[in-house]
Ligand code: FES
């Protein structure tokens with residue numbers, strides 16, 4: 001642990017031997033699916049004519065809602081119900097009577113190949129009664145048009161939480177400010193889209209499903225229910241996944257049901273691979289919110305009362321419940337402790353793609369609201385922005401710190417550990433905060449505009465309910481590890497192997513890790529909320545410990561020693577101080593499984609005439625055969641990582657282009673398992689954050705068409721948009737909640753981006769930034785509006 | 791309506807393959823699904839992300855923008871062809887492993903082929919040139935920092951290997967496989 005070990009998974013990726021879902025080869029009989037998607041944002045379906053498709057060569061089946069029966073014809077599950085979600089709605093696998101966004105699935109064609117399937121889709125004739133769409137939060141709030149007829153005011157949910165009396169505290173405060181903020185939509189955009197392959201095995205009466213998911217067990221349960229199968233008849237295998245960032249935790253996607261449905265009906269393997277346009281219009285987006293903040297504070301900038309109202313655009317349906325706005329409303333507080341806090345949000349329907357967690361999952365919006373507020377307070381008081389923040393920090397001796405709110409997992413929002421003043425000091429040092437004003441003046445003298453900004457966040461990571469792990473020492477001494485959550489590039493096969501090697505005392509190279517395969521670990525939750533290292537890391541550690549304890553018991557018998565006197569080093573159990581008295585783990589594994597039949601030299605040692613005390617049962621009471629360990633980790637609540645980012649930007653006086661001169665990160669995710677991988681996660685998060693702050697947005701027109709549904713028009717950063725070097729410093733405040741003292745790291749890099757860029761651009765320009773992302777033309781318009789206020 | 795099929799010969803990583811494809815079949819699909827060379831990835835299918843980059847007569851080319859029939863009788867190199875004949879990693883691949891230049895690995899084949907050709911043409915790029923070399927490929931995971939490092943590391947590895955290591959000579963030259 002703590003070593004920058006090179007990743008084992010890279011060996012196959014670098015040779016082009018990765019196995020992503022579209023690479024899964026189910027043989028020449030495999031059929032390919034394509035989906036007819038709604039061209040309208042809001043319409044009633046009057047008729048679907050598939051006549052022209054059926055006689056097309058190579059087409060095997062076409063499904064519309066009318067062809068679905070039983071649970072398949074019902075709406076998709078509402079995955080995370082919440083009492084405040086009074087008007088939750090989910091779509092059908094194939095639209096029933098009505099479509100509510102451009103891209104909603106209407107028909108599913110299965111053909112010899114994708115080309116033919118797409119030909120067929122183009123021949124389906126649908127008659128629509130086009131309805132006026134609701135696009136954007138303003139239209140949703142106005143409530144004049146409704147997305148769903150039976151949802152008044154387009155209001156899916158309203159949730160309020162309050163600690164103390166925030167409005168009274170604000171009214172009584174020496175100073176008061178109000179801010180109106182907006183933040184637009186972006187999306188995860190993994191380089192690999194969604195995809196699913198299914199094979200029905202008639203001989204075994206079971207289904208094998210490969211899907212590019214962040215939760216194999218979730219998909220398994222959903223598919224079993226929808227297809228009317230026993231859980232035991234469904235295997236879900238997560239192959240290599242080409243990025244997730246949240247979108248692939250949503251399940252079951254319509255295609256995740258339709259592919260196995262068709263595979264079973266047709267008796268042939270079926271594959272669906274989403275194309276990029278489909279990913280833009282039929283997967284998920286995030287981030288869009290409008291916020292109103294009222295704050296009351298004292299002369300030091302200490303926040304006495306904070307009252308936040310925000311409106312959250314949840315798109316056309318709410319399959320993932322209220323997770324995103326709940327996280328915004330709770331994680332908004334970051335490292336601060338306002339005297340009183342009230343937050344209320346409305347989650348509203350629009351005729352656009354669904355909104356579900358994207359890396360950061362509501363935190364970037366919360367951080368943006370809080371940090372814009374801190375900057376506004378500092379500006380109002382004429383104080384240094386770091387001083388105002390420091391005045392509001394929870395102090396190191398105040399942990400555990402209970403905010404008195406309910407978090408996204410239904411548990412209390414209680415921070416376990418952290419050291420925010422120390423982080424701030426590190427950040428100021430790293431970015432050169434105190435020297436910046438002089439630099440800014442120097443640049444100004446040359447006619448150049450530079451600005452600095454900072455933003456702080458706290459991230460609840462490693463939420464429950466649980467993860468488990470299974471560790472098996474084979475008779476060869478090789479160690480096979482399985483944990484149920486999935487991997488999308490985080491290097492789990494490496495970090496979990498590091499943990500097992502450490503705890504069990506075996507060589508790293510001898511450990512092989514499998515994730516996301518329900519055949520190997522049927523009990524699991526999934527990879528989201530920066531939870532994999534904390535949850536599965538802890539479970540793997542605990543399982544390895546169980547395997548170790550068992551190995552020591554068996555070895556102690558064989559070596560006639562006390563287990564307490566034994567050690568395991570490089571896969572060999574020996575008596576401490578007596579290295580000749582040793583037995584390797586492979587042999588221990590042989591002994592753990594009393595045999596009747598020998599199958600090789602090693603196993604002869606375990607057969608019934610060779611081993612054991614004749615007076616005792618071959619497998620001792622309270623033991624099981626095999627050298628295995630299995631355990632689960634289920635913490636009472638999340639562990640809270642934290643960090644602070646600072647950026648120095650230059651804005652072009654003519655073109656309004658924003659150039660990043662320096663980007664600095666201080667990050668505290670407790671103990672590091674593999675610093676190389678953690679830094680990689682930060683790099684990636686920062687780059688996504690830069691995209692979200694300066695370039696990416698979902699450009700919907702008023703009819704609900706997504707105008708930039710391609711990589712040509714949706715501006716994801718290339719290397720040219722990312723600074724050459726990101727300065728990173730770590731603080732390691734261990735979590736007391738898990739055996740390794742670790743906290744999650746996956747999402748952190750992206751959380752403060754909108755906030756930190758707004759701050760820096762504001763500092764460079766002397767203009768209040770209240771809307772993100774900000775493009776050069778937005779900044780130009782803003783400049784004009786200040787020069788010529790209307 | 792039955793599609794007309796064309797007999798073509800694709801020479802990939804030195805091995806010739808004969809196949810029958812419709813005129814509209816993309817080179818990316820032919821490589822991946824007809825030849826089973828799934829190392830070439832498809833991230834956008836509209837020429838922007840670069841994940842599908844292969845070398846066509848040595849030149850980096852987006853396989854999603856080329857029809858298989860167009861690529862007939864040209865020399866194609868895919869990521870699978872960058873591995874040394876003995877199975878060990880080539881210098882660019884090795885550099886990515888050392889520098890943690892990949893996370894999910896989906897964009898990686900396109901970077902590897904692009905850099906392979908880039909370093910052939912410019913064996914010792916400046917730092918700026920190293921960044922430019924990868925400026926046409928999208929990665930959503932790494933933030934590019936370690937990819938740029940990997941370009942520079944690969945240049946160093948190639949130089950250490952000497953001219954012999956830099957020669958291109960995928961195994962299996964001349965053999966014909968039917969798919
Ligand atoms: S798949 Fe060819 S450039 Fe994106």
Ligand code: FES
Pocket residue numbers: 191242243489891892893894895896897898928929930931932
């Ligand atoms: S490593 Fe995932 S897209 Fe580049």
